[in-house]
Amino acid sequence: MIERYCTDEMENLWSQENRFRTWLEVELAACRAWAEEGVIPEGALRNILDRADIDMERIRVIEDTVHHDMIAFVSSVAEKVGSDGRYIHLGLTSSDVIDTSTSLLLVRSIRLILNELEMLSGEILSMAARYRLTPCIGRTHGVHAEPISFGFKLLNWYEELCRDRDRLFAAMEVAGVGKISGAVGTYAHCPPMIEERVCDLLGLTRARVSTQILQRDRHAQVVCAVAILGSGLERIAQEIRHLQRTEVLEVLEPFSSGQKGSSAMPHKKNPVVCERICGMARLLRSYSLASLENIPLWHERDISHSSVERVIWPDAFNLCHYMLKKTREVVEGMTVLDEVMKRNLDLSKGLVFSQRVLLGLVEKGFSREDAYAIVQGAAMQCWDEDRPFLEVLEDDPRIADAFQEEELRSLFDIEYYLRFIDGIFERFPVKNLPCTKEKATRKERYE
Numbered sequence: 001m002i003e004r005y006c007t008d009e010m011e012n013l014w015s016q017e018n019r020f021r022t023w024l025e026v027e028l029a030a031c032r033a034w035a036e037e038g039v040i041p042e043g044a045l046r047n048i049l050d051r052a053d054i055d056m057e058r059i060r061v062i063e064d065t066v067h068h069d070m071i072a073f074v075s076s077v078a079e080k081v082g083s084d085g086r087y088i089h090l091g092l093t094s095s096d097v098i099d100t101s102t103s104l105l106l107v108r109s110i111r112l113i114l115n116e117l118e119m120l121s122g123e124i125l126s127m128a129a130r131y132r133l134t135p136c137i138g139r140t141h142g143v144h145a146e147p148i149s150f151g152f153k154l155l156n157w158y159e160e161l162c163r164d165r166d167r168l169f170a171a172m173e174v175a176g177v178g179k180i181s182g183a184v185g186t187y188a189h190c191p192p193m194i195e196e197r198v199c200d201l202l203g204l205t206r207a208r209v210s211t212q213i214l215q216r217d218r219h220a221q222v223v224c225a226v227a228i229l230g231s232g233l234e235r236i237a238q239e240i241r242h243l244q245r246t247e248v249l250e251v252l253e254p255f256s257s258g259q260k261g262s263s264a265m266p267h268k269k270n271p272v273v274c275e276r277i278c279g280m281a282r283l284l285r286s287y288s289l290a291s292l293e294n295i296p297l298w299h300e301r302d303i304s305h306s307s308v309e310r311v312i313w314p315d316a317f318n319l320c321h322y323m324l325k326k327t328r329e330v331v332e333g334m335t336v337l338d339e340v341m342k343r344n345l346d347l348s349k350g351l352v353f354s355q356r357v358l359l360g361l362v363e364k365g366f367s368r369e370d371a372y373a374i375v376q377g378a379a380m381q382c383w384d385e386d387r388p389f390l391e392v393l394e395d396d397p398r399i400a401d402a403f404q405e406e407e408l409r410s411l412f413d414i415e416y417y418l419r420f421i422d423g424i425f426e427r428f429p430v431k432n433l434p435c436t437k438e439k440a441t442r443k444e445r446y447e
Contacts, residue, residue: 001318005280009112010321013105014314020054020073022101025202027077027088028052030180033197034090044084051081052088070094091190093183095301099214100178102313103204106222109317110172113226114165116324121161123331125428128154132425135414136250136341137352142242144348146355147417150250150341155428157236164229171225174218178204184300185211211300220291223312226320227281227288233323234281237274240330244271250341254333273326280319287312345414350389354379356411357393364402374398 001011012018028049035045055076063072071094078085089097132151137144180195182188187195199206207214243251253271290312294305345352354375361371378396382389390412393399399408 001315005322006318007321007325010109010314010318013108013112014317017054017056019101019105020056020059022104023070023073023097024052024054024077025104026097026100026178026198027074027092029198029201030090030092030096030194031087032201033194034087036197037193039090040087044087047084048081048087052077053080055080068094070097091182091194092180093212095213096180096182096190100180100198100202100204102219102309103175103178103214104202106175106219106313107172107204109313110168110175110222113229113317113320113324114168116321116328117161117165117168117229120324120328120331121158121165123328124154124158124161127151127331128158129425131336131338132421133418134336134338134341135345135418136338137345137347144352146352147345147414149418149421150336150338152421152424153239155425157232158428160232160235161229164225164232167225167228171222175222176204177207177214177218178202179207179210179214181207181210183212185209213297213301216291216294216297216305219309219313220288220295223291223316224288226316227284230281230284230320230323233327234278236327237271237277237330240334241271241274241278244269244274248340248344250337250344252335252337253330254335273330277323277326277330280323284316284319284323287316348389349382349387350412351379351382353389353412356416357399357408360408360411361399361402366402 031040031045031048034040035042040048058076058079059069059072062075063069066072066075074089078088081088128151130151131154132149134150135147136150136153138146138148138153178195178199179185180190180198181192182190196206240251240253242248244253252269253274255269290308294308297305358368358371358375361374362368366374374396378392378399379389381387382392385392390409393408394405
């Protein structure tokens with residue numbers, strides 16, 4: 001990932017040095033397990049634990065000769081340990097270490113994502129409560145439909161982020177497994193008890209069965225969960241982009257002092273952060289496809305997935321983490337122009353109340369077909385003559401005969417459309433995010 005879109009936390013986690021240090025975690029756990037079985041002498045284990053370390057330059061030098069990063073890593077660590085280095089990587093194959101350490105990296109990455117997601121969700125929920133009764137127009141097909149509240153729109157974002165959290169917890173459970181089962185998964189040179197102990201020491205679940213590798217449907221589930229979250233963030237960003245259009249202008253993303261929107265047009269305030277989020281979501285979705293392509297490998301494994309994963313895992317997590325941070329910055333700092341929202345409600349001159357008039361006529365005894373024809377005709381007249389919808393309706397003798405004047409006007413009350421909003425909000429805690437028993441169990445397991 002280019003430096004511009006990296007976060008410090010993810011960059012450190014997926015750095016080459018930390019990758020080797022995570023390999024070392026697995027190797028040392030294996031040494032502890034062998035020592036508990038009496039295979040590695042206690043003194044040798046102490047020596048290994050005291051002296052084993054990472055030397056990036058030495059690994060590079062060895063790899064230039066052997067062209068195999070795991071061999072270079074093992075050789076470098078063994079050199080530091082001395083004669084007891086012969087116990088390092090005992091009975092293991094490269095993928096035992098690589099895949100088990102990758103599981104640690106994936107779980108730790110998801111934790112970082114979840115922490116950031118929690119903060120964003122909390123901010124959106126708080127803002128939703130603040131604007132729960134602020135009326136604005138609801139749009140379908142990009143066209144004015146019926147009144148809603150701005151808080152109701154935000155509440156919908158929040159609920160989707162809750163589902164994203166569920167998917168991430170589920171993906172973390174699927175990814176949080178290790179395997180120390182050898183070259184084809186049969187434990188030929190390393191018995192199952194070593195695998196069980198290594199996974200226990202690392203806080204992972206042992207895979208019930210594996211080949212030389214952990215099967216890639218696990219990793220695909222992780223990347224797909226991240227990609228779905230990215231698409232949800234794009235949904236938020238795209239909505240803000242639309243609401244910032246000059247013709248709409250209901251919401252503005254933050255615009256800092258000294259910021260410039262255009263090199264040529266000084267008046268511009270462009271939703272550049274939201275546009276960036278939308279572009280990044282496209283990348284995340286492409287990574288989900290690549291991760292799905294990694295599932296079918298030859299026999300007990302081939303290496304076609306490896307080059308893909310070296311790119312998509314750090315990139316996907318960096319992008320997602322960055323997108324979450326930027327989305328939170330946008331939400332926390334965005335300007336909500338509620339007066340413009342009210343003004344926009346009147347743009348169609350009352351046409352947004354057409355369904356209520358339709359139902360009112362049905363209640364008066366009109367057939368639905370006749371009522372629809374009357375209301376639609378009045379609506380088209382409103383469009384064509386640029387007249388208030390209520391005025392057109394009042395001029396229609398069929399409607400005038402059906403309604404008293406105040407009765408017809410009462411059908412144009414925005415509060416009617418918001419009367420169940422508080423009831424919807426009662427389904428959500430405003431201060432504490434909802435957490436089911438299942439989610440709490442998953443969360444406790446990885447914290």
